[in-house]
Amino acid sequence: MAYRHMIGARSWVFADLRELMAKATPPRSGDMLAGIAAASAEENVAARMCLAEVPLATFLTEALVPYEADEVTRLVIDTHDAAAFAPVAHLTVGDFRDFLLSERATPAVLAALAPGITPEMAAAVSKLMRNQDLIMVAKKCRVVTRFRNTIGLPGTMAVRLQPNHPTDDPAGITAAILDGLLYGCGDAVIGINPASDSVPVLSELLKLVDGIIQRFDIPTQGCLLTHVTTSVEVINRGVPVDLVFQSVAGTQAANASFGIDLAVLKEGHEAALSLKRGTVGDNVMYFETGQGSALSANAHHGVDQQTLEARAYAVCRPFRPLLVNTVVGFIGPEYLYDGKQIIRAGLEDHFCGKLMGVPLGCDVCYTNHAEADQDDMDTLMTLLGAAGVTYIMGIPGSDDVMLNYQSTSFHDQLYLREVLGLRRAPEFARWLTEMGIAEADGRLRPQGANHPLLAAAPGLAA
Template sequence: MYGTSIGGESFRFADLKTLMARATPLRSGDQLAGVAAETDVERAAAQVALADLPLRAFLTETVVPYESDEVTRLIIDGHDAVAFAPVSHFTVGDMRDWLLSDQADGKALAALAPGLTPEMVAAVSKICRVQDLILISKKCHVVTAFRGTVGLPGRLSTRLQPNHPTDDPRGIAASIVDGLMYGSGDAVIGINPASDNLHATVQLLHLLDDIIQEHAIPTQSCVLSHVTNTMAAITEGAPVDLTFQSIAGTQAANESFGISLALLAEAHEATLSLKRGSVGDNVMYFETGQGSCLSADAHHGVDQQTLESRAYAVARRYRPLLVNTVVGFIGPEYLYDGRQIIRAGLEDHFCGKLLGVPMGCDICYTNHAEADQNDMDMLLTLLGAAGINFIMGIPGSDDVMLNYQTTSFHDALYARRVLGLRPAPEFEDWLDRVGLMAKDGGFTPAGAPPALLAQRLSLLEAG
C-alpha cells in the first residue's frame, strides 16, 4: 500500500502498478483500461507518492508477475547490480534531480543504463516536465552501426519509407530515388509490405539490395515482414540486412504478435551469421507503441507508458540498430490528441535512451485523431532538440499504404537545418561524393548524380 496527503485529502494506492498508473499524465488508453487517475488532484497525489518511492522498490515488487511473464524475468534476472550501485540509495525524485544535474553526463548515463529497469525510468518520466524529458534525453548518446553509424551527437538520421499499396516495384523505386534526392535514408530504407508473405518479402529484399549495391549507398535495407518470414528469407539466401519485428512489454502481448524471446534470439543469431555489415553488427530493427498491450488485452492492469518502457528491455537484449516508437499510429483510443501524442513521444524517447536503446520515432497520427501536422511539427522539433536518433521520411508525409500521416523528406531537411544536425557520416560522405549535398550542409538538388536522375526519369516514364 502506498499513500500520501495533498490539500488535506488522503490518497491510498493498493500496489505499485496502481501507483504508477495514477501518476501517469492523462491519456485516453489508460482511461479506456480503467487505470487512470480520476482527478487531477489524485494524479498529483500519486506523483508525490511516486517521487518519494525508493528505486530499490522496483527490484522487489513487479508490475507484471515474475512467474508468468518472461519479460519480467528478463528485466529482473538481467539487472546489473554493479551498474545500479551509484544510484541505489535514490528515490524516484532524487533520480530526477540527479539526471538534471551536471554530474549526469553522457558517460555516466551510459554506464548506468544496465542498472536501470524500465519501471524505474518510466516512474521518473511521470514526474518530469517536458523540458526535463528533453534536457535529460539530450545527454544520452546511443550509437549503433551496420553500413552507416546512427546516433552520433549532432546527427539526425531518417528511415526512408517507400511504401506502396500494391508493392509495385516502380512505385517503391520512385519513392526511394525521391527520398535519396532529399538526403533521406541513412538510418534504413525500410518497406512495410502490403502482402506479408515470403515471396513478397524476398522480391522486395532483392529490389532494395539492387538499388543500394548499384549506387554504393552506405545504408541498410529492411522489409518489415514478420520475423518468421525474414528467417525463411535468410534460409532461401535472400539479401537480409536487418530483421524486423514489432514487440511489446508483456509476454502475452508478444505472443499475440506470434513471437517469444527465444524466437527473437534465433532471428538475431541468423541475421548476424550473414555478416553483411561493413562498419558494425547491429542487425535488428524493432517497432513499439503505447497501447499495444492494451489492444491485445495483455496489459495486466498496468498503464500503457510503463508497458511501453518494458518493450525497450526486450529490444535492449538483442542489440538493435534501430528502435522506433510509432507513437500516434495505434489511434485516439490510446493517445487521443496532439497533446497526448507529443507527451508520449518525448516519454518514449527519454525512457529508451536511459535504458541504452537507440531510439527513433515515427512522428505520426491517424486521420481520426484530434491532431494535425502542426502537432507533428512541434513533436519533430522537440525530439530533434532532445537528440532523437532517427525519424521517418515519407513522400508528402502521407503513407498511402498504411493510411496515416507522418513526417516527409522535407520535414527531415527542416529539422536538420533549424537544429544544425547532419546525416550519418558515411551517408553524408556519399551525398557529397555524388553531388546531392555538400558537407557544409548545403543542399544541391541541381547537382544530382546522372544515374539517379536517369533512373527517376525512366520510372516516371514507365508509370
C-alpha cells in the same frame, strides 16, 4: 503493499505499485479506456508526490507484472546489472529526477548507468518530469549503433526512407526510394512496409533494395518490415537481408499476440548475424513499439501503457538493435487522444529508451480520427530534434499511401537540419556529397534530369 500520501487533511491511498504508477501518469485516453487512470487532477498529482518518495530499488522487488507469469519481467530482473545500478541504488524516484538533471549526470555517467535502469524505473521518473526535463536528459544520453554507417553520434539525426506502395509495385517503390535519396534521406535504413506477406514478393523487394544499395554503393541498409519468422525463412532461401524487423510489446502475452517470444527473437537475431553483411558494425535488428499495443491485445495486466512501452525497450535491449522506434500516434485516439497526448508520449518514449541505452527514434505520426494535425507533428519533431532523437521517418509528402496515416516527410528532415543544425550519419553524408546530392554543409544541391541515380528509374533508363 499499499502506498499512502497526505495532502492537507486528505489521505490518498494506492493499493499497490502498479496502481500508483498508473495514477501518476499524465492523462491519456488509453489508461482511461483501461479504467486505471487517476479519477481527478489532484489524485494524479498526489500519486506523483507519493511516487517521488518510492526508493528506486523497490522496482527490483515489487514486480508490476508477475515474475512467474511473464518472461519480460524475468528478463528484466534476471539480467539486471547491479554494479551499473549501484551509483543510484540509494535514491528515491524524486531524487533520481534531480540526479538526472544535475551536472553530475554527464553523458559518460548516463551511458554507464543504462544497464542498471529497469523500464519501470525509467517510466517512474519520467512521470515526474516535465517535457523540458524529458528533452534535457535524453539529449545527454548517447547511444551509438553501426551496420554500414554510424547512427546516433552527437549532433546527428538519421532518417528512415519509407517508400511504401499500396500493392508493393516495384516501379512505384523504386520511384519513392530515388525521390527520398535525392532529398538526402535513407541513412537510418531504407525500410519498406510490404502489403503482401508472400515470400516470393518479399524476396523480390529485398533484392530491389539491395540492388540499389549495391549499384550506387550507398553506405546504408535495407529492411523489410515483415514478421521475424518470415525474415528467417527468407534468409534460409539465400535472399539478401540486412536488418531483421519485428514489432514488440512490453508483456509476454502482448508479444504472443504478435506471434513472438524472446526465443523467436533470438532466432531472428542469430540468423541476421550469420549473414555478416554489416561493414562497420553488427547491430542487425530493427524493432517497432507503441503505447497502447498491450491494451489492444488485452494483455496489459492493469499496468499503464507508458510503463508497458518502456518494458518493450527492455525486450529490444539484449538484441543490440541498430534502430528502435516508437510509432507514437499510430493506433488511434482511444490510446492517445490528441496532439497534446501524442507529443507527451513521444517525448516520454524517447527519454525512456535513451535512458535504458536503446537507440530510440520516433515515428512522429497521427491518424485522421485523432485530434491532431501537421502543426502538432511540427511541434513534436522539433522537440525530438532538440532532444537528440536517433532518427525519424521520411515519407513522401508525409502521406503513407499503404498504411493510411501521416508521418514526417523528406521535407521535414530538411527543416530540422536547417533549424537545429543536425547532420546525417557521417558515411551517408559523405556519399551524398560525392554523388553531388548535397553540399558539404548538408544542404541539397539542385539536380538536373541526368543525375546518375535517375538511371535506376523505371522507364527512364538509357
